[in-house]
Amino acid sequence: MAAPMNSNASSLQCKHGKTYLLYFANHHTDFRVAELVALADMFGIDLPVADLKFLDKECPFFVVHLSSEADAKQLASRSVLIKSIIELWGHGITHEDLFEDLRKSKDSVMSHLMDTASFKIVVDGFNKSLPQKYKVQRIERLTEDALPFSGKIDLKNPDQLYYLLEDYGKQSKNADSVPQHVYFGRWIADGNRNEIQNQEVNKRSFIGNTSMEASLSLLMANLSKVQKNMLVIDPFVGTGSILVPCAYHQAYVMGTDINYLLLHAKAKPSRHKQKTRSPDESIRNNLAGYGLEAYYGDIMVADASRHAMWRTTEIFDAIITDPPYGIREGAKKVGKEEAVTLTPDQRVDHIPQKVEYDLSNIFTDLLNFAYKFLRTGGRLTYWFPVHRANYKEENIPHHPSMRLVSNCEQTMNLRISRRLITMEKIQQYREDESLASQTHVDHYLNSSFRNMYFNVPENQQKSVTTEGNTPDSKKPP
Ligand SMILES: C[S@@+](CC[C@H](N)C(=O)[O-])C[C@H]1O[C@@H](n2cnc3c(N)ncnc32)[C@H](O)[C@@H]1O
Structure with missing residues (x-):
């Protein structure tokens, strides 16, 4: 079973600011909450700690509410467990649910970005490798049914990067398995995981x-x-x-x-x-x-x-x-x-x-x-x-x-x-x-x-x- 979403997860705007998806590396999973809380404490970031009880170490996705994009960037700048932080635009149990959520939550800022900025959409799956053909179909369905992007596609140097993420949970990885959660959002920052390679012990x-x-x-x-x-x-x-x-x-x-x-x-x-x-x-x-x-x-x-x-x-x-x-x-x-x-x-x-x-x-x-x-x-x-x-x-x-x-x-x-x-x-x-x-x-x-x-x-x-x-x-x- 995929991890349940934490409460209020899919509402993009909330009283706390905005909703972000933390996309964790599948590594040192027991340390996620401790690192997150320590970094929030160090930067004086208001992290709704009560939500952290929903963090499931078997699942690389976790939704948090943060006051600002600057807070998200600061957390990512130091974290070695977070792969990326994504401004969550929508979530669903199925792709249809996700499209429904995206149509409902679309606001003027999102529409402006979709119309003016060049963009790229990355499709990624947790616990299943997705064929390229499938990824292209997913992007086509998303842009036709929910988010009609009119900006230019730029795969090399886009103004905005978007992620469509499928969580296949812990089920067996057979060809027919379907995602248990689907997320879409705008990339905000990568974690500091490059530093792991830079500081690799064998290079000393x-x-x-x-x-x-x-x-x-x-x-x-x-x-x-x-x-x-x-x-x-x-x-x-x-x-x-x-x-x-x-x-x-x-x-x-x-x-x-x-x-x-x-x-x-x-x-x-x-x-x-x-x-x-x-x-x-x-x-x-x-x-x-x-x-x-x-x-x-x-x-x-x-x-x-x-x-x-x-x-x-x-x-x-x-x-x-x-x-x-x-x-x-x-x-x-x-x-x-x-x-x-x-x-x-x-x-x-x-x-x-x-x-x-x-x-x-x-x-x-x-x-x-x-x-x-x-x-x-x-x-x-x-x-x-x-x-x-x-x-x-x-x-x-x-x-x-x-x-x-x-x-x-x-x-x-x-x-x-x-x-x-x-x-x-x-x-x-x-x-x-x-x-x-x-x-x-x-x-x-x-x-x-x-x-x-x-x-x-x-x-x-x-x-x-x-x-x-x-x-x-x-x-x-
Ligand atoms: C697990 S190693 C630490 C390795 C270290 N983190 C590194 O990067 O190489 C433990 C170290 O404690 C040192 N040590 C053992 N007894 C000690 C003591 N009484 N006082 C200080 N160092 C001691 C050992 O010489 C050893 O280098």
């Missing part, structure tokens, strides 16, 4: 096994409402892929990572056939490759579990990160399994010992870090890996000063997914032990996410100490 010199794909990094920057002149940090920065879209949005970027070899391009290359890393592989040079070096703040080898190096509190406008899940290798933090006493001479070039960094502690530390160093109103966006069968919303780490804004799922396989969490700081930092981050539920059931990921039977799992560390466990690959 410095990449690693866990570099975040461009569409998700761009999405994270949108959920954190990253804008010009902000200061953004990724405390688990790796190859800095999350910082690229932030710099692209003209925010100054910083990062920390415990892995000296990676940050200094001395770690094993992740590219097939590349034997050694080139010394000029760096986050700074990646940014320079996009002409964004001016937004490079600094990258430091540092442990995200220790925040003592920051002198000023509440300096970051956004914290955006993908913490280690301990799958390829166990996450580490600075610490000692046994007490070591150093002479002053030894301290000079001493490389501190590292111990396992348990996943629950990573998130507790991350929220405490955000509470201390994020400005009030700033956003923290991070990935939280989950075992789907055990997941409940209470599993999401929480902090009394951080409001949960959105929580979207990206499925990895039948058992495992990760959730993209966005939180907003709602209270200024003050020294108070009781305001520490909390995780009430042990989401990993006293095991490790790695065991869950690889489905390790219970009797072969290593026990977890009260600190959450597994000092006796074998190092995962």
Whole structure:
């Protein structure tokens, strides 16, 4: 069944302004509402949030009422999930219904455009590929029965572009299937999806096994409402892929990572056939490759579990990160399994010992870090890996000063997914032990996410100490 239209969807003029059709890409479908709400919030666009409950992630079409075309253009300018925004002229369950709706809703502005502007009509189907002959017939029927365009057809450079969109819903794609919804409207803007190709990770010199794909990094920057002149940090920065879209949005970027070899391009290359890393592989040079070096703040080898190096509190406008899940290798933090006493001479070039960094502690530390160093109103966006069968919303780490804004799922396989969490700081930092981050539920059931990921039977799992560390466990690959 195709998704039901949301209320008032087909009335072009409404008390809210005009009606627009959002035409989404069929990708990262669980993130649509979160991105839309974050962008509307960032631009101060009045989005009727109550309508969003009708948004069905199986359907790429969604009707919204916006105050102006400028609002629609602004939303599209940043969205990486919207393909196009279309000013909706009419809608129907069948083509006949659509024609009826178009005849009724036609106004003087529409008639003027149809008479004077050169135009092109694109016909597109969701869940069925439409033969060219069929598309031409559809355009002929539309222009004969409902909208008698008298402007010039211009397929290369039209003044106005129109879309006739057919939604075949989830039904089987057989040759006889008929559309379940049909939309017609005037193209207003495309989303910012070209930037996904421009920022493709493989085109950069410095990449690693866990570099975040461009569409998700761009999405994270949108959920954190990253804008010009902000200061953004990724405390688990790796190859800095999350910082690229932030710099692209003209925010100054910083990062920390415990892995000296990676940050200094001395770690094993992740590219097939590349034997050694080139010394000029760096986050700074990646940014320079996009002409964004001016937004490079600094990258430091540092442990995200220790925040003592920051002198000023509440300096970051956004914290955006993908913490280690301990799958390829166990996450580490600075610490000692046994007490070591150093002479002053030894301290000079001493490389501190590292111990396992348990996943629950990573998130507790991350929220405490955000509470201390994020400005009030700033956003923290991070990935939280989950075992789907055990997941409940209470599993999401929480902090009394951080409001949960959105929580979207990206499925990895039948058992495992990760959730993209966005939180907003709602209270200024003050020294108070009781305001520490909390995780009430042990989401990993006293095991490790790695065991869950690889489905390790219970009797072969290593026990977890009260600190959450597994000092006796074998190092995962
Ligand atoms: C999932 S990766 C992040 C990848 C990154 N988004 C990128 O684009 O390459 C997690 C990173 O956290 C780092 N890490 C692990 N433990 C850490 C710690 N205690 N403090 C800081 N970084 C740590 C790892 O070295 C790794 O680079």
